[in-house]
Amino acid sequence: xxxxxxxxxxxxxxxxxxxxxxxxxxxxxxxxxxxxxxxxxxxxxxxxxxxxxxxxxxxxxxxxxxxxxxxxxxxxxxxxxxxxxxxxxxxxxxxxxxxxxxxxxxxxxxxxxxxxxxxxxxxxxxxxxxxx
Amino acid sequence: xxxxxxxxxxxxxxxxxxxxxxxxxxxxxxxxxxxxxxxxxxxxxxxxxxxxxxxxxxxxxxxxxxxxxxxxxxxxxxxxxxxxxxxxxxxxxxxxxxxxxxxxxxxxxxxxxxxxxxxxxxxxxxxxxxxx
DNA sequence: GAGGGAATGTAATAAAATAACATCTGATTT
DNA sequence: AAATCAGATGTTATTTTATTACATTCCCTC
Ligand SMILES: [Zn+2]
Ligand SMILES: [Zn+2]
Ligand SMILES: [Zn+2]
Ligand SMILES: [Zn+2]
Numbered sequence: 404x405x406x407x408x409x410x411x412x413x414x415x416x417x418x419x420x421x422x423x424x425x426x427x428x429x430x431x432x433x434x435x436x437x438x439x440x441x442x443x444x445x446x447x448x449x450x451x452x453x454x455x456x457x458x459x460x461x462x463x464x465x466x467x468x469x470x471x472x473x474x475x476x477x478x479x480x481x482x483x484x485x486x487x488x489x490x491x492x493x494x495x496x497x498x499x500x501x502x503x504x505x506x507x508x509x510x511x512x513x514x515x516x517x518x519x520x521x522x523x524x525x526x527x528x529x530x531x532x533x534x535x
Numbered sequence: 536x537x538x539x540x541x542x543x544x545x546x547x548x549x550x551x552x553x554x555x556x557x558x559x560x561x562x563x564x565x566x567x568x569x570x571x572x573x574x575x576x577x578x579x580x581x582x583x584x585x586x587x588x589x590x591x592x593x594x595x596x597x598x599x600x601x602x603x604x605x606x607x608x609x610x611x612x613x614x615x616x617x618x619x620x621x622x623x624x625x626x627x628x629x630x631x632x633x634x635x636x637x638x639x640x641x642x643x644x645x646x647x648x649x650x651x652x653x654x655x656x657x658x659x660x661x662x663x664x665x666x667x
Numbered sequence: 668g669a670g671g672g673a674a675t676g677t678a679a680t681a682a683a684a685t686a687a688c689a690t691c692t693g694a695t696t697t
Numbered sequence: 698a699a700a701t702c703a704g705a706t707g708t709t710a711t712t713t714t715a716t717t718a719c720a721t722t723c724c725c726t727c
Contacts, residue, residue, distance in 0.1 A: 540704090540705065540706090541705095541706095542705080542706075543705095572707075572708075573707070573708060573709080575706090575707085575708085576706075576707080579705080579706080597714095
């Protein structure tokens with residue numbers, strides 16, 4: 404991605420200030436101080452950011468999260484561990500998972516463009532706290 | 536699942552008549568002839584059907600599809616190949632994928648409850664037709 | 668400084684999901 | 698049979714998420 408525009412930077416900063424997932428409307432509220440007034444301002448920025456790999460969309464939450472490591476922009480794939488208790492989201496290494504998906508897809512003659520991998524459960528920290 | 540209620544049967548039939556994914560509102564429209572009038576009638580039926588494994592929710596499409604094989608009700612996991620051209624959805628064998636996810640999750644000390652695996656791309660039939 | 672493309676602003680609307688509350692149904696108990 | 702209770706339904710209103718449509722501005726190039 405060439406250079407971020409003002410709105411794109413604002414949205415990215417909002418997401419990076421706190422690596423929790425945020426909905427478009429949550430971001431809108433956070434950015435009202437900066438002059439944001441309408442959903443489209445957020446959605447348009449997110450579209451570019453997701454396209455560039457700086458932000459990922461979590462399909463199962465209708466939410467967005469800043470990429471936690473460089474590289475997604477290049478290899479265009481990500482996988483997430485989503486804790487149902489503390490709502491934390493961790494990007495994890497998906498090489499193995501991608502290989503497994505690739506093998507299954509190949510069996511079906513299917514060409515993969517993008518994989519959505521979102522694992523819901525309980526993170527290590529929360530597992531320690533309660534038994535949940 | 537014990538026994539399906541009338542509304543649940545209607546929704547399941549609508550989904551099975553055509554194994555294409557359908558949104559809740561599409562189902563509502565299809566079922567107006569049968570007396571459906573409000574979204575909740577569909578959502579409530581879907582909730583039970585998904586719970587029982589007879590229907591799966593596609594997070595990346597905000598849509599629902601009938602399970603294509605027995606067994607999901609038991610092992611509570613499913614993975615999908617979604618063709619972007621013909622919109623067809625195929626449930627695929629996820630044993631390998633689940634193992635890969637399990638391994639990655641274990642590394643992170645994460646306990647898996649449910650996995651969302653939705654692979655977008657091009658199916659064999661469409662690949663044959665156009666070059667897309 | 669005129670043209671053109673990308674980014675932005677703004678209002679309106681569509682699509683997806685849930686909340687709240689009333690009613691009905693059928694089984695179970697007394 | 699009457700009382701009770703849980704689950705399923707019906708209905709209206711509302712919330713949350715996402716897009717359409719159109720006017721305007723900004724920046725680069727010619
Ligand atoms: Zn990433
Ligand atoms: Zn946690
Ligand atoms: Zn299934
Ligand atoms: Zn296809």
